[in-house]
Amino acid sequence: MTDTLIRSWQSVQEEVLRRINARIWKPGELIPNEAELASEFGCARATVNRALQNLADTGLLERRRKAGTRVATHPIRKATLDIPIIRNEITAKGFAYRYSLISSEKIVPPRDVIARMQLERGNKALHLVAVHLATGVPYVFEDRWINPGAVSGVEGIDFTRQSANEWLVENMPFTAGDITFTAMTGGRREAEILACEPGAGLFVIDRTTWTKDRAITFVRLVFAPGYRMHTVI
Amino acid sequence: MTDTLIRSWQSVQEEVLRRINARIWKPGELIPNEAELASEFGCARATVNRALQNLADTGLLERRRKAGTRVATHPIRKATLDIPIIRNEITAKGFAYRYSLISSEKIVPPRDVIARMQLERGNKALHLVAVHLATGVPYVFEDRWINPGAVSGVEGIDFTRQSANEWLVENMPFTAGDITFTAMTGGRREAEILACEPGAGLFVIDRTTWTKDRAITFVRLVFAPGYRMHTVI
DNA sequence: CAAATTATTATGTGCAGACATATAACTCAA
DNA sequence: TTGAGTTATATGTCTGCACATAATAATTTG
Numbered sequence A, B: 001m002t003d004t005l006i007r008s009w010q011s012v013q014e015e016v017l018r019r020i021n022a023r024i025w026k027p028g029e030l031i032p033n034e035a036e037l038a039s040e041f042g043c044a045r046a047t048v049n050r051a052l053q054n055l056a057d058t059g060l061l062e063r064r065r066k067a068g069t070r071v072a073t074h075p076i077r078k079a080t081l082d083i084p085i086i087r088n089e090i091t092a093k094g095f096a097y098r099y100s101l102i103s104s105e106k107i108v109p110p111r112d113v114i115a116r117m118q119l120e121r122g123n124k125a126l127h128l129v130a131v132h133l134a135t136g137v138p139y140v141f142e143d144r145w146i147n148p149g150a151v152s153g154v155e156g157i158d159f160t161r162q163s164a165n166e167w168l169v170e171n172m173p174f175t176a177g178d179i180t181f182t183a184m185t186g187g188r189r190e191a192e193i194l195a196c197e198p199g200a201g202l203f204v205i206d207r208t209t210w211t212k213d214r215a216i217t218f219v220r221l222v223f224a225p226g227y228r229m230h231t232v233i
Numbered sequence C: 001c002a003a004a005t006t007a008t009t010a011t012g013t014g015c016a017g018a019c020a021t022a023t024a025a026c027t028c029a030a
Numbered sequence D: 001t002t003g004a005g006t007t008a009t010a011t012g013t014c015t016g017c018a019c020a021t022a023a024t025a026a027t028t029t030g
Helices: A009-021 A034-041 A045-057 A086-092 A111-117 A164-171 A188-194 B009-021 B034-041 B045-057 B086-092 B111-117 B164-171 B188-194
Strands: A061-064 A068-071 A078-082 A097-107 A125-134 A137-146 A176-185 A201-211 A214-223 A228-232 B061-064 B068-071 B078-082 B097-107 B125-134 B137-146 B176-185 B201-211 B214-223 B228-232
Touching: A009 A034, A009 A045, A034 A045, A045 A061, A078 A228, A086 A097, A086 A125, A086 A137, A111 A214, A137 A164, A137 A188, A164 A214, A176 B176, A201 B201, B009 B034, B009 B045, B034 B045, B045 B061, B078 B228, B086 B097, B086 B125, B086 B137, B111 B214, B137 B164, B137 B188, B164 B214
Parallel strands: none
Antiparallel strands: A061 A068, A078 B078, A097 A125, A125 A137, A137 A214, A176 A201, A176 B201, A176 B228, A201 A214, A201 B176, A228 B176, B061 B068, B097 B125, B125 B137, B137 B214, B176 B201, B201 B214
16 A cells, blocks of 8 residues: 555556556456545545546546446557658658659549549549658658649649648648558559569558548558558557 | 637537638647637636647647647647457458467577567577468468566467467556557568468568566567558548 | 336536646846 | 846646536336
């Protein structure tokens, strides 16, 4: 029994974590309710609530009204990972960042892109292909489609000077987005642009952003071999 | 101007989001302080605080004491993604789950594993190779090392019946973990176990879990081609 | 005995007020 | 001019209380 008072929500959280790790409260088990913990720790119920809610957010606890709070049976559940702004990621590693536009054209997108972005069939969209370089070495290959119907004024922008991502971030708010991580086998095109072997396994991020039901942009980022995305839990 | 009162923290959050999206508060700009917003919305400062803190957690706002709260310049910053429990992921898709142990031996691990897990050189570790199947089709290939120094009693367990992951989750609490997502080019071994073409690009998750400075286990999950990990922001 | 209703209970959220803490901004002396 | 010390201010958090809400458990009713 600790004599030190547990009054901040962080210390409540620590103590709860300690009990989970020490198996005092085992996976699947019900823990005492907020009022009991509050009186045990000598703090207000709101403080306990804050701590438990935070742990529930990270997936370590499961809470339901009336039913109470129990230790999650499968603790590894959620990881928060930082989606890097490519320029920042490269400069943070100490490399010089450079962006190079390979092509820009307005064409009717292929079927899968139409489906992803829920575009009208037959309408053209802006297609940009570019590469981001770290001290001259290809880092990530960007294949982007922009919906001109949702992004007014995009046609006049010179994307050779500013990356589409940066322009969009500054000029188009978005309300939602979805991200998919996957792997692909590099073909000739990827090998050429990323200066790697054809057939290499490449890490891919697909991202679509939306503003109130309309797709703004769909971008596929294909990273050079060896790219790792890291997070701690 | 809305006449409807904004009193719940969710509605405060919605209103703040609306203003960010409508560019009333632009990226990088300072927004009114909590007290002002509270009096504007007709609610308590604590309610505004809850809403703004939540938005800061998701990376849309940046807050600093005394300096105030400003709209983040790079809104796409953090994504929370669910780390799947493989059994659940497979059964959730409506497939039958099966786990098959391919090999189990106690050997001195290779250098990279020793480095990752910070093991003593020359000490043996338990090496398990297994595959998880969805209705008989290989879904993910699991290559795992377990530190017997940190996991007492692991040597007597029959991992042909229960997957190592499930046994560990139930029997070993962990305090920290780190996860890396990457891609690899499949070799002969992966092709054989996952029943795919050699040379295919494969999605990989590396995970190490720790209990108070000692590595419990390091596992590499290599997913069959076409695997996608999805999240929304 | 099953279905519908009511009571109970644990979490969820709101409020006002107070104090804590970080830090930007200012003041003043060397 | 610069560095150290001070002040003001916005966010961070705690408290005690109240009521809302969801969901289980108990009870009544047809």
